[in-house]
Each structure stands twice: as structure tokens, then as C-alpha cells.
Amino acid sequence: MSDARFLCLEKLTLSYGKNVAVPEMNLDIGKGELVALLGPSGCGKTTTMRAIAGLMEPSSGAIILDRVDITRTPANKRPVGLVFQSYALFPHLNVYENVAFGLKLMGIRGKKLDDKVQEGLRTVGLSKFATRKPAELSGGQQQRVSLARSMVMEPKVLLLDEPLSNLDARLRLEMRTELQRVQKESGVTMIFVTHDQVEALAMADRIIVMLDGHIEQIGTPEDIYNRPVSDFVADFVGFENVFALEGRKLKTPTGTVELSDTPPRDAKGLAWRPSMVTLGDGPFEGTIRGTSFAGGTREYLLDTPLGPIKAECDASLPAHEFGSVLKFDLPVTKAASLSRVGSL
Amino acid sequence: MTNKLFSPIILLLVLAFLIGPFLIIIAASLSAGETLAFPPQGLSLRWVLKVFEVESFRASFGISMFLAIGGTLAALILGIPASYALSRYKVPGAETIRTIVSSPIIVPGIIVGLALLRYFVVPFNFGILFALFLAHTALILPYAVRVVSASLNNLRSDIEEAAVLLGSSRIGAFFRVVMPNIRGGILAAFILGFVTSFNQVPVSLFLSGPGVRTLPIDMLAYMEITYDPSVAALSALLAFMSLGIVFLAERFLGFSRYV
Amino acid sequence: MFQNRAEAFALVLPAAIFAAVVFLAPVLILLSEGFRSGDSWTIQAYIDFFSQSLNQTVFLRTLKLAALVTAASAVIGYAAAFAIVNLPPKGKGRITGLVVLPLMISPVARTYAWLVILGRTGFVNKALVAVGLSDEPIRFLFTETAVFIGLLQLFLPLMIISLISALENMPRDAVPAARVLGANWLQVFTKVILPLTKEGLVIGGTLVFTGSMTAYITPAILGGSKVLMLETLLYQRVTVANDFVSASVIALILIVMAFAANLLLKRLATARNKR
Numbered sequence: 001m002s003d004a005r006f007l008c009l010e011k012l013t014l015s016y017g018k019n020v021a022v023p024e025m026n027l028d029i030g031k032g033e034l035v036a037l038l039g040p041s042g043c044g045k046t047t048t049m050r051a052i053a054g055l056m057e058p059s060s061g062a063i064i065l066d067r068v069d070i071t072r073t074p075a076n077k078r079p080v081g082l083v084f085q086s087y088a089l090f091p092h093l094n095v096y097e098n099v100a101f102g103l104k105l106m107g108i109r110g111k112k113l114d115d116k117v118q119e120g121l122r123t124v125g126l127s128k129f130a131t132r133k134p135a136e137l138s139g140g141q142q143q144r145v146s147l148a149r150s151m152v153m154e155p156k157v158l159l160l161d162e163p164l165s166n167l168d169a170r171l172r173l174e175m176r177t178e179l180q181r182v183q184k185e186s187g188v189t190m191i192f193v194t195h196d197q198v199e200a201l202a203m204a205d206r207i208i209v210m211l212d213g214h215i216e217q218i219g220t221p222e223d224i225y226n227r228p229v230s231d232f233v234a235d236f237v238g239f240e241n242v243f244a245l246e247g248r249k250l251k252t253p254t255g256t257v258e259l260s261d262t263p264p265r266d267a268k269g270l271a272w273r274p275s276m277v278t279l280g281d282g283p284f285e286g287t288i289r290g291t292s293f294a295g296g297t298r299e300y301l302l303d304t305p306l307g308p309i310k311a312e313c314d315a316s317l318p319a320h321e322f323g324s325v326l327k328f329d330l331p332v333t334k335a336a337s338l339s340r341v342g343s344l
Numbered sequence: 345m346t347n348k349l350f351s352p353i354i355l356l357l358v359l360a361f362l363i364g365p366f367l368i369i370i371a372a373s374l375s376a377g378e379t380l381a382f383p384p385q386g387l388s389l390r391w392v393l394k395v396f397e398v399e400s401f402r403a404s405f406g407i408s409m410f411l412a413i414g415g416t417l418a419a420l421i422l423g424i425p426a427s428y429a430l431s432r433y434k435v436p437g438a439e440t441i442r443t444i445v446s447s448p449i450i451v452p453g454i455i456v457g458l459a460l461l462r463y464f465v466v467p468f469n470f471g472i473l474f475a476l477f478l479a480h481t482a483l484i485l486p487y488a489v490r491v492v493s494a495s496l497n498n499l500r501s502d503i504e505e506a507a508v509l510l511g512s513s514r515i516g517a518f519f520r521v522v523m524p525n526i527r528g529g530i531l532a533a534f535i536l537g538f539v540t541s542f543n544q545v546p547v548s549l550f551l552s553g554p555g556v557r558t559l560p561i562d563m564l565a566y567m568e569i570t571y572d573p574s575v576a577a578l579s580a581l582l583a584f585m586s587l588g589i590v591f592l593a594e595r596f597l598g599f600s601r602y603v
Numbered sequence: 604m605f606q607n608r609a610e611a612f613a614l615v616l617p618a619a620i621f622a623a624v625v626f627l628a629p630v631l632i633l634l635s636e637g638f639r640s641g642d643s644w645t646i647q648a649y650i651d652f653f654s655q656s657l658n659q660t661v662f663l664r665t666l667k668l669a670a671l672v673t674a675a676s677a678v679i680g681y682a683a684a685f686a687i688v689n690l691p692p693k694g695k696g697r698i699t700g701l702v703v704l705p706l707m708i709s710p711v712a713r714t715y716a717w718l719v720i721l722g723r724t725g726f727v728n729k730a731l732v733a734v735g736l737s738d739e740p741i742r743f744l745f746t747e748t749a750v751f752i753g754l755l756q757l758f759l760p761l762m763i764i765s766l767i768s769a770l771e772n773m774p775r776d777a778v779p780a781a782r783v784l785g786a787n788w789l790q791v792f793t794k795v796i797l798p799l800t801k802e803g804l805v806i807g808g809t810l811v812f813t814g815s816m817t818a819y820i821t822p823a824i825l826g827g828s829k830v831l832m833l834e835t836l837l838y839q840r841v842t843v844a845n846d847f848v849s850a851s852v853i854a855l856i857l858i859v860m861a862f863a864a865n866l867l868l869k870r871l872a873t874a875r876n877k878r
Contacts, residue, residue, distance in 0.1 A: 088502040092521075360703070362702060454838065594700075
């Protein structure tokens with residue numbers, strides 16, 4: 001049975017001394033969800049995660065986990081696991097002992113302990129490395145030990161801090177699927193913190209985009225990717241041409257501009273990916289100031305009365321020359337309509 | 345190139361100057377003659393053996409041992425928690441505290457001994473041995489804090505958080521995951537403290553009383569009375585003891601990493 | 604970083620209180636005695652101290668010997684450290700070990716050795732007479748030269764290891780680059796090595812200067828009452844005359860000079876750098 005309010009943050013306020021890092025945050029996370037906390041550094045995502053783990057005491061508000069208020073529960077008594085960005089393996093213990101650490105503290109001994117540790121190691125494919133010390137493992141292997149060490153505790157929520165950031169590109173892809181597999185097989189509620197939108201889009205069931213201590217948008221990867229609600233989220237997921245609206249007109253550095261279509265009634269702004277810009281035809285004109293070949297496509301930077309515009313064409317089409325003047329259009333039908341334009 | 349010839353000569357001279365006297369002392373202590381001399385007059389172990397017969401050397405050796413071991417342990421008991429707090433907590437006034445704790449390294453030892461004699465031993469009727477113990481502890485404290493802090497700073501602090509999240513208490517986390525990882529640093533601090541205390545003279549100068557003297561002070565006193573090679577023999581023995589300790593520490597710990 | 608203040612204080616206070624009570628307080632009271640006369644504060648003791656010619660001699664001698672030992676150890680230290688740094692790694696470790704070794708040996712033992720070497724019937728005198736360079740033994744002991752040699756031997760290792768680590772932190776190509784640009788060895792030293800290793804020189808210099816100035820054993824054994832330095836004078840004032848006021852004055856002079864030396868060396872290093 002699914003529970004949509006398995007982990008609830010209620011008006012959670014987190015501060016460092018007088019600096020409020022996260023003001024009155026409300027958030028519900030369902031049981032068994034794989035959620036990404038996405039945002040730039042300093043947005044409060046790590047702080048939020050540390051508060052859920054109990055490593056930081058909230059100045060007000062509540063954290064409810066599985067209908068139990070754990071706001072004041074000390075970190076060592078919370079059914080929450082955390083995989084640290086640097087893995088935080090105990091250097092003096094070998095892989096087996098690292099995984100057994102928490103279980104022993106729970107009073108588990110003998111065969112039961114061994115079974116659980118072996119199973120944990122098997123899940124992450126490290127049975128052969130049981131007697132190695134952390135220093136003798138690669139980054140990816142350390143990550144797996146850290147994951148196993150948390151998973152054997154059977155936490156209700158597993159938190160991961162930038163789980164892929166210390167891995168090289170190839171391992172990162174491998175670890176993505178690995179994490180998803182472990183999560184699906186165990187059904188644990190998993191929240192991972194990341195600043196990488198690609199990672200969040202690829203892995204998460206649901207993405208929470210944070211900015212300056214508040215939640216900017218919550219949605220499925222498709223929602224976030226196709227229907228960003230604010231200029232910040234739009235820019236973050238690749239809508240590189242973002243404009244505020246003034247009435248029905250586009251606000252630009254040189255004044256307002258009439259569009260070819262009428263924007264949706266409640267839109268406060270519009271955003272286009274480079275691929276959404278029509279090149280070669282339309283009411284606007286721009287000069288090509290930069291081109292770059294990106295394999296399947298060719299990207300153009302245009303200098304226009306609307307400001308700089310990024311556009312993209314199929315690379316098989318003939319290239320436009322540097323300095324040439326082109327007509328283009330920003331089609332309203334393709335644009336993402338934004339309900340908030342904070343910084344424009 | 346001149347450098348090719350110049351370097352070995354310089355090194356040879358410098359090492360001869362630094363190590364030579366020590367070799368000469370060993371040779372002199374093996375003399376069979378009555379007075380201190382080099383080259384030795386004949387070879388014998390009589391002065392080396394005599395060292396063990398001198399009553400006051402035995403007593404003062406015991407006292408120096410007690411001070412070196414007890415003082416270092418006390419300094420570590422005070423210093424480890426302080427180092428931990430300074431490296432892991434936001435301590436208000438951390439700089440001031442650091443200065444206070446490390447001040448014994450700045451002030452000449454003779455002054456410390458004199459001050460303790462004048463304001464502790466005399467007015468409060470403190471035992472000399474107790475005053476010596478306090479003085480040596482204070483003297484070693486800066487070394488303990490410095491070496492232990494260095495090894496704490498080399499250890500990531502998130503392992504303590506990881507231990508707590510796996511169910512350990514804060515104190516438990518310290519003993520389960522911090523202590524085992526700074527053991528080398530603590531041992532290095534112990535050896536450094538031991539050697540410093542054992543060889544220490546100025547602090548102990550004023551702190552000696554009837555039957556209570558540290559070994560180096562006792563050696564100084566003995567030298568004023570007699571000119572036989574027993575002090576040379578004792579010096580050589582002590583040097584070998586220090587070297588033995590340092591050698592073992594280096595062998596098993598890589599001691600020099602910590603100092 | 605943990606935030607809990609009570610915990611932090613509970614951990615750090617025992618050490619801080621211990622050092623403050625056992626060490627800082629008595630030393631400060633001792634220092635204050637030099638400024639007291641009955642109930643009023645005065646610097647009379649300092650005027651008295653410096654008006655006696657013996658004290659002046661001892662003060663100047665202490666400064667002179669400490670400065671000479673520092674200068675000599677800097678010159679020898681650079682030569683030795685440079686030679687050591689350019690050794691192959693294995694030899695470097697061993698020679699560094701040999702240089703550090705004496706630091707672990709009791710200063711009493713190390714100073715005592717010089718009695719055997721420099722004494723009337725010592726090694727050097729025997730050699731001189733045997734070779735015929737001298738008819739009768741020369742008096743080395745209880746001279747400033749003996750104290751200088753003893754102090755240099757005691758503190759040279761500190762300078763060498765400070766300079767070794769400074770030289771090792773110097774960019775590898777700095778010296779070859781200067782040579783390629785046409786600098787001779789003297790210019791390489793003054794324009795490249797010295798500015799790049801000045802921090803090591805300041806650290807080593809402070810250690811050697813302070814160490815020499817506050818050494819007790821060396822002047823006591825090799826200088827005796829003929830070559831008093833501030834520490835031996837302090838000891839004598841207390842044990843012979845029960846004169847705690849002079850002791851307090853000397854104590855403060857020692858501390859002030861240690862800080863002054865450190866500041867001066869730092870100043871010299873930065874001044875060089877500006878040019």
C-alpha cells in the first residue's frame with residue numbers, strides 16, 4: 001500500500017546562527033519514491049538533507065516519518081540512512097566490518113550478523129572484497145560499500161549526498177542504474193541531493209527543484225523538463241532563451257516586442273530551448289555572432305534587438321555564415337509558459 | 345662542477361660536528377682509566393657498570409621515568425579532548441584557548457620552574473614531586489595538542505557523523521571511529537612528550553629537593569663533584585635509550601610523519 | 604563542524620584551565636614582581652638591573668652569542684640543507700635522520716661531550732700538543748668560544764630541518780631558470796633561493812635564537828661562572844642571593860627578546876621581499 005505522506009516536512013525552518021538557510025519548508029514524500037533534491041550550491045538542499053538525517057537541529061517546524069514525529073529524535077535513533085558525498089568509510093575497518101558496524105550496534109551478533117552483512121555485500125556486488133580496507137578500493141567500490149553499510153540497517157528513508165559527483169563519467173552511468181536497481185528491489189524511500197539536472201532527470205521518480213532555501217518546483221522529470229514553471233527552472237533545464245512578459249508583449253532589454261501569437265492568459269514569462277527557435281523565417285532579425293558544431297546539430301548565437309538568442313539547427317542543413325543576418329521566430333505555441341519570473 | 349665535490353664535504357663536516365661528540369662520549373665511557381679522557385685509556389665496562397651502582401642515579405632515573413610517562417599521559421588526557429574540540433567544534437575564543445594551551449612552549453622553562461616553586465611549592469606546601477609533575481605536564485601539553493591536532497585534521501570529520509547515523513552515540517563515535525584512526529598520532533605525541541620531558545633541564549632546575557631530583561639535574565650535580573667517566577657512560581646509555589625508542593617508533597609508526 | 608557549545612567547552616576547558624592555573628598565572632605573577640615596590644608599580648628594578656656592569660655584560664653577551672649562533676647556523680644550515688635536498692631520495696631520508704637524531708639525545712649528554720673534547724686533557728689539546736702546534740694545553744673551556752660551539756651543535760639541526768622543508772617547497776625549476784637567465788651562484792642565492800625560503804629561515808632563526816638565548820645547560824657546563832649568560836645569571840641570583848626581583852627582570856627580558864627576535868626576523872624577511 002502506498003503512502004503519499006510517508007515523510008513530511010512541516011514548516012521546517014533551518015538556520016545557521018542568525019542566517020536562515022531554509023525558511024518554512026513544506027514537503028511530502030511518498031513511500032518507496034526515488035526523489036531528487038535538485039539545485040545549485042547554497043540552495044539549501046544539503047541543509048535540508050542533514051536536517052532529515054538529524055545532523056542539524058531545525059529552529060522550528062516538524063519532520064514526520066511514517067506518522068512519527070522525529071523532529072527531536074537524535075540522529076543515532078532515527079531510522080534514516082545517509083550515504084555521504086565522500087562515502088565516509090571508516091579507514092581502520094575493512095569492508096565487512098564497515099558494513100557490520102551499525103548492525104553490531106543494534107546488538108545483532110553471530111550468524112544473523114554474518115547473513116545480513118553477506119547479503120548487503122552481495123546486493124552491491126562486493127562479496128569478494130570483504131577483507132579489503134577502504135583505501136584499497138576504487139571510488140565506485142567505496143560508494144557501494146557506503147551504500148551497503150546504510151542499506152543493511154533497513155532504513156525507512158535513505159539519503160544520498162551528491163552520490164555520483166566523485167565518480168568518473170563512465171562509472172557515473174553505471175552507478176545511476178545501480179542505485180535505481182537497489183531502490184526498486186528494496187523499495188526503500190530514497191532521496192538524493194544533486195546539482196546536476198541530467199542526473200536528476202535520469203534517475204528520479206520526482207524532482208524537487210530548490211533555490212535560495214525554497215522549493216521552486218516539484219514534478220516528474222517530464223514536468224520539469226517540458227513544463228518549467230519559473231525562469232530559474234527553465235534556464236536550469238536548458239530553456240536558454242527566457243523572457244518575461246509585459247501584458248501580451250515580450251519584455252526585452254530594448255523595450256517590449258509584439259509576438260506573432262498571443263501568449264496564454266496566465267503566463268508571466270515565456271521560454272524557448274534553442275531547438276524551438278525557428279531560423280530563416282519570421283518577424284525578427286539577428287546577426288550570427290557565434291556558431292558551434294555539436295554532432296547532430298549546429299548551434300548559433302544571434303545578436304538581436306531582443307538580446308542574445310541561442311538557436312539550433314539540424315547539422316545536415318547548410319551552415320549559416322558568421323556575420324550573416326537571419327530572420328527568425330520565437331513561436332508561442334512551442335514555448336514553455338512560466339507562471340513566475342523571479343529574476344527577470 | 346664544484347657542487348659535486350662541495351656537497352659531500354659539507355655534509356661530512358656537519359655530520360662530524362653533530363654526531364662526532366656523541367661517538368667520542370661512547371668511546372670515553374668505555375675507558376679503563378680513572379678520569380674522563382679521549383682517546384680512552386684502555387677498554388673496560390667498569391664505568392658503564394658503575395652507573396647502575398650509583399644510588400642517586402637509580403633514584404633520579406625512577407623520578408625522570410615517572411615524570412616522563414605520567415606527565416605525558418596527563419598531557420594527553422588533557423590534550424586529546426582539547427584538540428578534538430578545537431578541530432571539530434566551533435569553539436568561541438578558539439584562538440585564545442590555543443594560545444593559552446601552547447604558551448608553555450614560548451616561555452623559558454627556567455621561569456616556569458621558578459614560578460611554580462615560588463607560588464605553589466612554598467606557599468601551599470606542595471610536594472616537589474607534585475610540582476615537577478605539574479610542570480612537566482604543562483610543558484608537554486603544547487606538543488600533545490599540536491601532534492594530536494595534526495592527525496585529527498588529517499581525518500575526515502564525516503566519519504563521526506556516519507557512525508552516529510549508524511546508531512552510535514557521539515562519545516561512542518569518538519572511541520569507535522576517531523580513536524582507532526588517530527592512534528598513530530597519539531603514540532607519536534607520547535614519544536615526543538616522553539623524550540622532551542626526560543631530557544628537560546631548565547624546568548626542573550629549581551624544582552629539586554631532598555631525594556627528589558630528575559636524572560639530568562642529578563647528572564649536572566654529579567659532574568660538579570667528580571670527573572670520572574660514569575656520567576659519560578650514563579649519557580651514552582640514555583642516548584641509546586632515546587634512539588632505541590625513536591627507532592622503534594619510526595619503524596612501526598613512521599613517527600617522523602607526525603612530528 | 605559541530606555547533607554544541609557546552610560540549611565544546613567541556614572538552615577544551617580542562618586543558619585551558621590547567622595551562623592557565625599551573626603555567627600562565629604563576630609566570631605572570633613572577634613577571635609582575637619585577638615592577639613592584641611595596642604597594643606601588645615601578646620600573647626601578649629594571650633601571651637597577653641595567654646599571655650594573657656585570658648585568659650589562661651578561662645581557663650583551665647573551666645577545667651576541669645568540670646572534671652569532673643564529674648567523675653561523677644560517678650559513679652552515681643553507682649549505683647543508685642544499686646538499687641534503689639534492690641527494691637521491693633514499694640518502695636524503697637517511698641523512699635527514701642523522702641530522703635530527705641529536706635532537707632526541709639529552710642536551711646534558713651532548714654538552715658533556717665537549718668537556719671530553721675541549722678540556723685541558725681533552726682530545727683537541729692532546730692533538731695540538733702532539734703535533735707540536737702548542738707547547739702546553741690551551742684553555743678552551745669556560746670561554747665564549749666553547750659556549751658558542753656547544754650552542755651551535757645543540758641548535759644547528761633545528762635550522763637545517765627548517766631550511767630543508769623550505770627548500771623542498773621551493774619550485775623545482777627556480778634555480779635552473781635563474782642559471783639559464785645568466786645569474787651566477789651568488790645572485791642565484793640572493794635573488795632566488797633566499798627570497799623563496801625566507802619563511803624557513805625565519806622559523807629556523809627564531810628557534811635557534813630563542814633556544815640559544817634561553818639555554819641553560821650549555822653555558823652552565825661550558826661557560827661556568829666565567830661566561831655567564833642570562834639563564835645562568837638568573838639561576839645564580841636566585842640560588843646565591845635569593846634575589847627574585849632580578850630573576851623576574853631577567854625572565855621578562857628573555858621573553859621580550861624571544862618575541863623581538865621573531866618580529867625582527869619577520870621584518871627582515873619581508874623587507875628583502877619588497878626589493
